[in-house]
Amino acid sequence: RVLVDTKNNAVYVTNDHEGSLVAFDTNNLSLRNKLDLEDIAGMSDLRLINENKNIAVLSVNTSQIILTDGMKILKKIALGKSSWKLTEQSGKLYSSNRQDDSVSVMDINTGSVIKTIKVGKTPGTFRSHPGRNEIYVLNQGSENHSISVIDTVKDEVAGEIKFDGRINSSALDRTNDLLYVLQTSQNISIVDLKKREIIEKFKLGYPTLYMSHIPIEEKIYFSVPSKNAVLSWHVKTHEEKIINLPWEPYDILNAGPGKRIYVLAKERGLAVIEPKNDQLWLGTTNWRPIR
Secondary structure, eight states, rough: OOOOOEETTTEEEEEETTTEEEHHHHHHHOEEEEOOOOOOOOOOEEEEEEEEEEEEEEEEETTEEEEOSSSSSEEEESSSEEEEEEEEEEEEEEEETTTTTEEEETTTTTTTEEEEEEEESEEEEEEEEEGGGGEEEEOOOSSOOOEEEEEETTTTTEEEEOOSSSSSEEEEEEETEEEEEEEEETEEEEEEETTTTTEEEOOOOSSSSSSSOOBTTTEEEEEEGGTEEEEEETTOOOOEEEEEEEEEEEEEEETTOOOOEEEEEESEEEEEEEETTTEEESSSSSOBBOO
């Protein structure tokens, strides 16, 4: 997994083989630090918390969350169940639990679980919208294709958005209260979060795997492993552009509006895309344009 910290100019990548958290400098992609997480394996998610001061690393194998500042381990939170993904809002951590179709709510300061919320079948990834005091949980079970809307003031389910097929990932436009949901590998459904209903549907020209989490320059980016490429999709014009890579892409992440797109390779490292012109950069010691 990959995490971008724009405040400290760092990109964090989990190394599951070594049980470590690796930090790269965003200015030149050089190695900055490697933190041993004490044999923690099965790292399924990581998030910036406490106003970007700390990092929460979720281990699905050991059912715990490790809090770190990137240099040392600060605290470990035992979940008591196998969790899959994380998000944060209002000083609380939320983790999705696939084994019992629930979301655990944790107080970051005390490290204790304060509530468990029942949601749809097989909850997976989250999107957090502090402006609406809501979190959106993608339920990815084979029978229940929906998104549970959690009210983070009351910590309870406030509504449900239903889909006609499996949902894989999503991108959140907080400014316009829109959620772009990837169904299967090519179909996009656009959700109006105020109405909590689907308002448009589109089909991409290529099968995709992962997508960036928010629109940048009015574009969303998708990894296309079958073509060793990234797909740029304009949310208004729906124009598509293929950005070729020298290797197979895996995870993809953006650092915020107007920032860069980071693409994690399946085997060989990181690539960076400048959204303004879709310029691609690749390197581990120096930035160098390759097209």
